[in-house]
Each structure stands twice: as C-alpha cells, then as structure tokens.
Amino acid sequence: DAGVTQSPTHLIKTRGQQVTLRCSPKSGHDTVSWYQQALGQGPQFIFQYYEEEERQRGNFPDRFSGHQFPNYSSELNVNALLLGDSALYLCASSLGTGNQETQYFGPGTRLLVL
Amino acid sequence: SQQGEEDPQALSIQEGENATMNCSYKTSINNLQWYRQNSGRGLVHLILIRSNEREKHSGRLRVTLDTSKKSSSLLITASRAADTASYFCATNIAGYSTLTFGKGTMLLVSP
Structure with missing residues (x-):
C-alpha cells in the first residue's frame, strides 16, 4: 500500500523564481492538504483540495496556488519566491473532508530560496 | 497562527524512563492528534483523541484530553x-477538516 509521496525531495531556487511541488496521495485517499513548516516551527496549513477544487485556505498570499488532478494527485505552485518561502513543504492526504479523518503526511520537499 | 502550545520545548531523558509532553490550545476542538517527526522529515501520525474522549492508549503511548482546561498530554512509557x-x-x-499545529517538543532519549 503506497503511502503519500512527494517530489522533488530538495529544491534550490533564487528570489523571484517560480516553483512547482508535487504530491501523490495515499492509495484510496481523495483529499490533499498542503502545509509549510519553517525551521523550528510547527506546520502551517496552506490549502486543501477535494474534487479538484480548493476547499479551504490558510493565511497565505495569492502567490501560493494549487491544483488537483482527476487521479487525486496535487501540485503546489509558488510564484515570485521570497527568502522567507524557504521551508519544508508537506503534503497530507485523507479520505474526504470529514473532520475526524486522520491525515497521512508525505516526507516533504525542502525548498531553499537564495 | 499557532493554536497549540507544547510544553516543554525540549526534553532530555535516559532510555527506560517515561516522557511526558503537554499541549494547550485556545478554541473548542473536534479532536486532537499527536504526530512525531524525525530530523525534519515527514510527520508520522501517533494517535487521535476525540473531544468526547478523556484517555486513549496505543502501545507505549497514553494520551489524555481535558477539554475544560483545553489541554492534552502525551506519555511515552519505557x-x-x-x-x-x-x-x-x-x-x-x-x-x-484541517489541522492547526503547535511548535512541538523536541525529545532526546539517551542510551
């Protein structure tokens, strides 16, 4: 049973560039959530996708956007990168958007913005 | 913003000892979950406790929830x-359905 996978594992970009991160949910899951974890902090919710639509969004600017595909995989796009966007980006999957569902996390993509 | 606040920020113990970590939160919840993260990698789900539950066990883990005090504790035995x-x-x-995390407790268990 494949767990949540993310690619790439590491990424280095320069300020002003754009980046795309990818996530494949755990088999059988249809909901994907993205989190940003700065060094020494807990993860912060970015947004959640279900049925190919953004269902909920955290306190992140419009530079952060996403997409969900018919096979439930998802992308996170960040435009006009800032130094402060350097972080570990975590993808989590679950079944449906019910609030008692456990979210399963992938290994993350570590983004460094120079 | 952080909803949860873990205490202590760091904990150092010897193998065989018990470790207790606490979490306080601010608003009413549906459930509270504990996760483990090794060396800045992905999060591993440990246990979920619902708002109408007071205690839950899983192997060496024991979680308590006090909704009147808006607090939870995680005990790792042995x-x-x-x-x-x-x-x-x-x-x-x-x-x-999303999660709001605290800043975490760093646990070091020495052999």
Missing part, C-alpha cells in the same frame, strides 16, 4: 533511543 524526535500536537477545529 522510552527508547528510537523515540528521539520532535512531537507535535495538532487540533482539528469544528467546521474545518
């Missing part, structure tokens, strides 16, 4: 060096 990691509490708030 700790092992492999338990060395950061531990996060995450709350699920009514009306939302």
Whole structure:
C-alpha cells in the first residue's frame, strides 16, 4: 500500500523564481492538504483540495496556488519566491473532508530560496 | 497562527524512563492528534483523541484530553533511543477538516 509521496525531495531556487511541488496521495485517499513548516516551527496549513477544487485556505498570499488532478494527485505552485518561502513543504492526504479523518503526511520537499 | 502550545520545548531523558509532553490550545476542538517527526522529515501520525474522549492508549503511548482546561498530554512509557524526535500536537477545529499545529517538543532519549 503506497503511502503519500512527494517530489522533488530538495529544491534550490533564487528570489523571484517560480516553483512547482508535487504530491501523490495515499492509495484510496481523495483529499490533499498542503502545509509549510519553517525551521523550528510547527506546520502551517496552506490549502486543501477535494474534487479538484480548493476547499479551504490558510493565511497565505495569492502567490501560493494549487491544483488537483482527476487521479487525486496535487501540485503546489509558488510564484515570485521570497527568502522567507524557504521551508519544508508537506503534503497530507485523507479520505474526504470529514473532520475526524486522520491525515497521512508525505516526507516533504525542502525548498531553499537564495 | 499557532493554536497549540507544547510544553516543554525540549526534553532530555535516559532510555527506560517515561516522557511526558503537554499541549494547550485556545478554541473548542473536534479532536486532537499527536504526530512525531524525525530530523525534519515527514510527520508520522501517533494517535487521535476525540473531544468526547478523556484517555486513549496505543502501545507505549497514553494520551489524555481535558477539554475544560483545553489541554492534552502525551506519555511515552519505557522510552527508547528510537523515540528521539520532535512531537507535535495538532487540533482539528469544528467546521474545518484541517489541522492547526503547535511548535512541538523536541525529545532526546539517551542510551
């Protein structure tokens, strides 16, 4: 049973560039959530996708956007990168958007913005 | 913003000892979950406790929830060096399926 996978594992970009991160949910899951974890902090919710639509969004600017595909995989796009966007980006999957569902996390993509 | 606040920020113990971590939160919740993270990698789900539950066990883990005090504790019994990691509490708030995390407790278990 494949767990949540993310690619790439590491990424280095320069300020002003754009980046795309990818996530494949755990088999059988249809909901994907993205989190940003700065060094020494807990993860912060970015947004959640279900049925190919953004269902909920955290306190992140419009530079952060996403997409969900018919096979439930998802992308996170960040435009006009800032130094402060350097972080570990975590993808989590679950079944449906019910609030008692456990979210399963992938290994993350570590983004460094120079 | 952080909903949960773990205490202590860091904990150092010897193998075989018990480790207790606490979490306080601010608003009413549907459930509270504990996660483990090794060396800045992905989060591993440990246990979920619902707002109408007071205590839950899973192997060497024991979680309590006191909704009147808006607090939870995670007890790891007979700790092992492999338990060395950061531990996060995450709350699920009514009306939302997403999680709000605290800053975590770093646990170091020495052989």
